[in-house]
Amino acid sequence: LRTPPFTEIRKNCMVLIRGGEDGPDAEALKSTYADFIKAAEELDSSAGLALRGRKGISLIGPYDNTVKGLVAFLEVAERSAALPIAQPAAENQE
Numbered sequence: 835l836r837t838p839p840f841t842e843i844r845k846n847c848m849v850l851i852r853g854g855e856d857g858p859d860a861e862a863l864k865s866t867y868a869d870f871i872k873a874a875e876e877l878d879s880s881a882g883l884a885l886r887g888r889k890g891i892s893l894i895g896p897y898d899n900t901v902k903g904l905v906a907f908l909e910v911a912e913r914s915a916a917l918p919i920a921q922p923a924a925e926n927q928e
Contacts, residue, residue: 835878844871847907854914862910870903 847870851863877896884891 835874840874847911850911850914854911857914859910859914863907863914866903866907866910870900870907873899873903876900 847867851860851867854860854863873896877893877900880891880893880896884893
């Protein structure tokens with residue numbers, strides 16, 4: 835989770851969050867990102883246990899939760915990015 839390409843996903847998600855922090859979906863961006871990261875960390879933890887030989891570890895549930903978390907974040911991010919950006923009014927343009 836702390837090596838590429840996952841670090842790139844984290845970095846780009848944070849760019850989207852910062853870009854939408856003054857919009858109406860700011861809290862939804864933060865909460866869906868937190869849900870996505872929590873699910874990804876659960877998947878990482880389960881995979882680590884399975885690699886160390888623990889029996890009975892299923893990765894499908896944590897994997898599905900991670901995908902659902904990412905999709906939910908992307909839906910909110912797309913809505914947030916679709917909002918028009920307020921441009922400062924040009925003063926005394928001649």
